[in-house]
Amino acid sequence: MPTTLTVDGMTCGGCEANVVDALERVEGVTNAQADRETNTAKVEGTAEKEALVTAVEDAGYDTSA
Numbered sequence: 199m200p201t202t203l204t205v206d207g208m209t210c211g212g213c214e215a216n217v218v219d220a221l222e223r224v225e226g227v228t229n230a231q232a233d234r235e236t237n238t239a240k241v242e243g244t245a246e247k248e249a250l251v252t253a254v255e256d257a258g259y260d261t262s263a
C-alpha cells in the first residue's frame with residue numbers, strides 16, 4: 199500500500215523532481231511520485247514514514263504523513 203505525504207512548497211516541475219529524488223534516496227523506496235497540483239507525494243516500498251518526512255524536509259519542503 200502506497201504512503202501519501204502532503205508536501206507544501208512545490209511550485210514547479212523542478213520542485214517535484216527534487217522531492218522525488220529525495221524520496222528515492224530513502225532505503226526501502228521502490229517508487230516515488232510528486233504532484234505540485236495536489237501538494238502530494240506518493241511513495242511505494244517499505245520505508246518508514248518518519249524517514250520519508252525527514253528526506254522531504256531536508257530537501258527544503260514542509261511535509262506531513
